[in-house]
Amino acid sequence: MEAITTTGAADLEVIIVGGSYAGLSAAMALGRSLRRVLVIDGGLPCNRQTAHSHNFITQDGVVPAMIAGKARDQVLAYPSVQWINGMVTEARKEAGGFVITTASDESFHTLRVLFATGIYDMLPELSGFQACWGISVLHCPYCHGYEVNGKRLGIMANGDIAFDYVRLIHQWSKQLTLFTNGPSTLVDAHRQKIQQHGIAIIETPVSGVAHVGGYLSGVMLASGEVEVVDALFYRPAFRQHCDLPVALGCNLTEQGYIQADDFGKTNVPGVFVAGDNANMMRSVAAAVAAGNKAGAWINRELVEEQF
Numbered sequence: 001m002e003a004i005t006t007t008g009a010a011d012l013e014v015i016i017v018g019g020s021y022a023g024l025s026a027a028m029a030l031g032r033s034l035r036r037v038l039v040i041d042g043g044l045p046c047n048r049q050t051a052h053s054h055n056f057i058t059q060d061g062v063v064p065a066m067i068a069g070k071a072r073d074q075v076l077a078y079p080s081v082q083w084i085n086g087m088v089t090e091a092r093k094e095a096g097g098f099v100i101t102t103a104s105d106e107s108f109h110t111l112r113v114l115f116a117t118g119i120y121d122m123l124p125e126l127s128g129f130q131a132c133w134g135i136s137v138l139h140c141p142y143c144h145g146y147e148v149n150g151k152r153l154g155i156m157a158n159g160d161i162a163f164d165y166v167r168l169i170h171q172w173s174k175q176l177t178l179f180t181n182g183p184s185t186l187v188d189a190h191r192q193k194i195q196q197h198g199i200a201i202i203e204t205p206v207s208g209v210a211h212v213g214g215y216l217s218g219v220m221l222a223s224g225e226v227e228v229v230d231a232l233f234y235r236p237a238f239r240q241h242c243d244l245p246v247a248l249g250c251n252l253t254e255q256g257y258i259q260a261d262d263f264g265k266t267n268v269p270g271v272f273v274a275g276d277n278a279n280m281m282r283s284v285a286a287a288v289a290a291g292n293k294a295g296a297w298i299n300r301e302l303v304e305e306q307f
């Protein structure tokens with residue numbers, strides 16, 4: 001039988017898997033509720049390559065790791081909150097709660113588990129995309145649009161999604177080029193509207209982006225031509241960063257998010273989620289709000305159980 005570690009004199013009440021913005025926010029609400037909490041974090045937040053985070057009041061333009069670092073310092077000042085660097089590799093239900101196991105083979109018993117594990121961006125295997133991701137290949141205009149407003153911007157998308165994306169990015173710049181990366185699947189009405197706004201549509205497949213240190217200078221086409229742009233907007237497909245909630249029985253939405261109510265409660269009793277893994281509104285502010293609500297709701301459930 002495996003050894004179950006208790007990290008202090010008393011058993012854990014909550015384990016938070018993922019110690020980025022959502023997980024830390026939940027840990028703060030729970031630490032302030034005197035709950036015995038362990039945060040286990042793999043250290044790979046999705047925005048780690050971005051130089052400056054925007055659109056979160058009090059932290060606008062701050063390096064993402066500094067926001068998380070300050071949050072961690074504040075959260076770990078609460079004595080009932082503990083932290084481990086590492087990956088959780090197994091989670092299983094057990095009478096009265098869950099057993100959570102890490103890659104280094106430590107196991108912990110807990111009454112509730114919160115997954116704040118984010119999502120994994122599946123970037124295309126195109127030259128330069130990975131290096132430019134979050135620097136000049138951008139997904140979110142609310143996060144990075146202001147910094148490139150009025151510049152020559154590319155959008156790589158096709159079909160209805162492309163129309164929607166072009167319309168949105170047009171708010172930040174009128175110098176737009178749409179790259180459909182293969183034959184266009186735009187409906188005629190959308191194609192006409194895009195062209196009426198003077199936006200070129202390029203259907204030649206994209207082979208990559210030309211860049212220096214993540215800052216792109218153009219979109220490279222399979223024809224050998226390079227279209228000059230200052231930044232490229234692109235929304236990659238994603239998958240859950242961590243499969244354990246699904247392995248525990250959590251339902252996913254059609255879009256691939258973990259299904260949960262407004263307080264992060266999933267269909268599996270005792271399993272909560274917060275942040276990008278359960279919310280298409282992808283921002284630091286939204287992740288912090290979700291963690292804050294989930295933390296309070298977990299405490300409430302424990303209060304009702306224990307009083």
Ligand SMILES: Cc1cc2nc3c(=O)[nH]c(=O)nc-3n(C[C@H](O)[C@H](O)[C@H](O)COP(=O)(O)OP(=O)(O)OC[C@H]3O[C@@H](n4cnc5c(N)ncnc54)[C@H](O)[C@@H]3O)c2cc1C
Nearest residue numbers: 018020022042043044046047054088118134275276283284
């Ligand atoms: C390139 C890029 C730039 C962005 N820029 C901005 C911006 O400027 N402003 C803004 O508001 N938002 C921005 N965002 C969105 C923002 O970064 C996310 O909404 C936010 O990081 C979500 O926080 P989270 O805690 O849900 O997930 P994440 O920050 O992704 O953190 C998830 C954490 O869980 C850990 N984890 C996953 N699985 C396990 C496991 N099995 N065991 C242990 N740990 C695990 C990971 O290592 C990671 O530390 C950006 C996103 C991207 C991709």
